[in-house]
Amino acid sequence: MLQAIDLTKRYEDQQLALDALNLEIKEGEIFFLLGANGAGKTTTINLFLNFIEPTGGRALINGIDVTKEPLESKKYVSYVSENVMLYGNFTARQNLDFFAKLGGKTNLTRDDYYMRMREVGLQEEAFEKKLKTFSKGMRQKVGLTIAIIKDAPNILLDEPTAGLDPKAAAELLQILVNLKRQGKSILMCTHDIFRAKNIADRVGIMKEGRLVMVRTREEFMEDDLEKIYMNYMQEMVIEKV
Amino acid sequence: MIKLFIKKELLENIFSFKFLIMFLLMFFSLNTAIFIMTKDYKARLQNYDILKPSKNEAFAITYPTPFSIFAHGLDDNICNLYQITFGGQIETGSQKQAINKIYNFFNTPDLLYIINIILSFCAILFASDLITREKEQGTLKLIFSNGIKRPAFSLGKWIGGYITLIIPIVLSVLFGLIFFIILAKIPFQFSDFIRLLIFLFFVLVYLAGFFSLGLFISIVSRSSAFSMFFSLIVWVSLVFIIPRSGNLVAKQFINIPSVQTIEIKRSQIFIKAIFEYINSHYEKSKIPQGIINQQNDKIREDYLNKLNAVESIARKITSISPASDLTFLCTDLCNTGFREEQRFKTFVIMFKEQVKNFDSDSDGNLVGDFTPFSYARSPLSDFFNLAMMLHFSILIMYILIPVILGYYAFLKFDVR
Amino acid sequence: MFKELLIKELADKIFDKRFLWFTILCMFTLLITESVLLNDYKTERNDYNLRLLTQKEFIDKYAHENRIGDMLDIQRPPAKLRLFAAGISSDMEVNTFTNNSFNVLFPPIDFVLIITVIYSLIAILFSHNSFSGESENGTLRLILSNQVSRVKLTITKFLGGMLSIIISLIISLAIGVIYILMDNSISLDSNDLMALGLIFLLSVFYISIFYLVGMICSAFTGSSSSSVLLSLFIWAVFTLTIPNLSPWVASQLYRVPSINKFEKEVKIIKGIERDDLGRNLCKEVYEKYPDLLNIIKSAKDEKLLLAKLENNIGLKNEYVAFQKEIANAWDKANAIQSAKSENISVDFFSKVDRQIALTKEISCISPVADFSYAVSDMAGSGIHAEAYFKDIKKNFEVSLWQFVEARVAKIKKTDVMYDVNKYIDIKDRPEFSFREENVSGRFSATLSYCIVLLVFNALLYLTLIRQFNRMKV
């Protein structure tokens, strides 16, 4: 379970990136966070991972305050970053091995890694190739595998579908659905409205650091999600003018 | 957890391009240095055999030490041929070996030079992007999304990185030792190997200092490009600028005449004494030996005192840099340093005192029945003294300060 | 098009945070170095003047034919531009019991070091991602999608980058020179300023070599991280390893016996060997005069002998002839041994010269060596400058000897009691004066190094174009 209570972040340059965010993502729920570039999505994720200190409010992972017990809280979360570079000199499997051990999974075998990589749709011949030879999408898949292997109850994804081919993106979402079925809470930041429509349980739209709208699946299925999103974006333009 | 990080660090680096180039550079330069200096040592040994004084010659000379292969230092000065002549003058061949002219432009490429300059370059460069690279790859975020304690990570990084750094050094030095020193039958005794071990220990401490500095810079910089740039600036200052300006700066404080002035004064004393002696029609009472000796002693003592003062100031200034500390430590350890040179010179002066009253033949060579000069280099126990501890503790400081600062900087480190 | 690219490149470098940092560092280092070296130069010059004075006073007071050579040790004044290249100072040439050993362990810093270590390093750091960086950003593809030829792009990149470094070099050099000019104790004439200009040019040629190396590595590897490593290690090999190793390798290839050994041999030839030869020659003379020898032996001392000889005129003549022959015998021994030692020394020094030439040639494969030789010769502190001084010194010594001999001949005419240990008045002797070689002379001496540097540049530039044409974008 992921919880944000009045979570606020003001950067050193006084930029208010996140303004009193209140959010709760339950077990077995996929939450899609939409929003223009610079809306504050990555900031939210960084706050959950305690990469930055909040200026106000709290972020809780499974009820654990991340600023108070950062190490403990991270046991229960796995993360897929925006641009996964990973260790270029390691093969895909070596990368997995290292991060799996970091995540506390010390007894996995080579076959386990292979199986997981097959699950995300990585080609067989790439398993033992050095990561610096990988394409962007392939790296993204390895990054996702790392998150899956950790098998934490909460998953944070920052634009994981960027750079994936349509088939791979569809597969990724299928995997997310499977994970959800296992009872994981998933927070995914994305620009991909169509996917959101397909699998999200709830969708939130952020604008200038505020969560301006949250709709459940039933609600946004009635309206056209795309339209709603555009409306919110337009308002911003109007406001500025 | 630390073990995991160490293993990862080793695996990641050993198969990298950086490691390969570093290995090649180290292997090539260390072994060429050992090879060349071994040859040089042998040549100087032959030279010594030729110059070795026969029974009734007032020559003071000592054998070159095999340790000059590692730290050549002042061994050329120490192995100079000094002749005591009429009136207790200490003469050398007036000219230096002409090839020195070219050597003057460059440092002697002994093992110490390679370590001092090239290995420190490798060490700081190697460490300078260990953290920034992880940051640029995005792996740092991924690692810390796992609830890893930061000290564990940084310690693993330090140990793993340091081990990868010293693997090629240890391998190259071992290779050089086996092929050029043991197989070439350089006369090393067992106690010499202890010296060698201490030497290697200093080297490892020295390189740990540069490695820590690089790592610290890597922690506080935002990008690899900048941390590399900054590391190189630090390296240039510590290895080139500070050691090389020490002598010049020290000379600003003490007015010291040039060697040539001393030589002129010395020759004038001799000429004047003889001139007056001859022109006073050889009065026995005025035999000039004593006068020459006395005046020479005075000039020399004056000069050496000043020189020592300059040296001690220069030593203090240059000690800021770990490169000069290592130079002082290793040259003293290898019996080719200032301490050994001074010790040798006091022996020469003692020898002079013994023979100064003998008469000379028409060419100024002393003739008589004196015990020939003999000199043994100082024993290892002499090496451990206060000055050495001071230099060593500065080397340790260069590890501790960056490590401690880096530790705290890393705790506050912004992973974003 | 050309202009835009050039300006972009220049602006890119100048507004880099690192540009400011290193310009400050270089300025600072150069200024400290100059001020310390200037002070050092002043003390050296005072020391030199003092030496001249002591020598002059001493000779005025104690000149005598026997040791005039020892008294007059012609001194070389410190070169004015030594501030820029320490080169070899005359102090390093002499080998005495009282050496300043600190110089051996820590050679002093100078402008040459600043160029060869700091500036060349900066050149590499600035150029190592000229292509790889842009290729990673994707801007290289953008640029090449316009009507820009690859050759043109390399030229603009090279010129723009070098220009930024030259600007920084000019700033720090100008500050150094202004500092020196402000201090009135040293007067730089047009000769020196021209030499400085040439030193500046040489520095530019030298730096550009490493700028090109960085660019080549960038085009070769195509990735910033490997290109910086590759170029830095190439830099280390060419600046720190090869120049230091090559003279030693050369001297191993062509061995010259040690100078100590040579000096010892000469001493023996002129000492023990000469004495033996002299005695042998004397023996031959003794055999000619057996009777006389008996008389000499039987006489207890010189007075008795002379008394005996007084009484016998035949014997006396014989004795005079005998003495003459003995003297001749010694002269002969001296002449033979001198010729022998002369032979040895000619042989030895020609070998030494050959060794030095060979060593220099071999070390010229490293641009650092070329640069150091060239700058130190240009500054008047190098090997060529030393040889130039020695030539002038030799000529002066010849003329001085002629003067002394003429003076002695004159004295001998009036003074029958003259001997070589007697004071002679040579206060009106010619004075030695030394002017450093003019710029054209220095330039022709360094021309070959300049050419080598330029050839390096040209070759590297060709390699760069080849490499860049092959690079995939």
Ligand SMILES: Nc1ncnc2c1ncn2[C@@H]1O[C@H](COP(=O)(O)OP(=O)(O)OP(=O)(O)O)[C@@H](O)[C@H]1O
């Ligand atoms: N380190 C920082 N210092 C100052 N301001 C920052 C920093 N990082 C982000 N910001 C600002 O905070 C706001 C939110 O940034 P954030 O990265 O969270 O956006 P985002 O929603 O992830 O955008 P995108 O869709 O482009 O990834 C932006 O206005 C950005 O300018």
Ligand SMILES: [Mg+2]
């Ligand atoms: Mg983002």
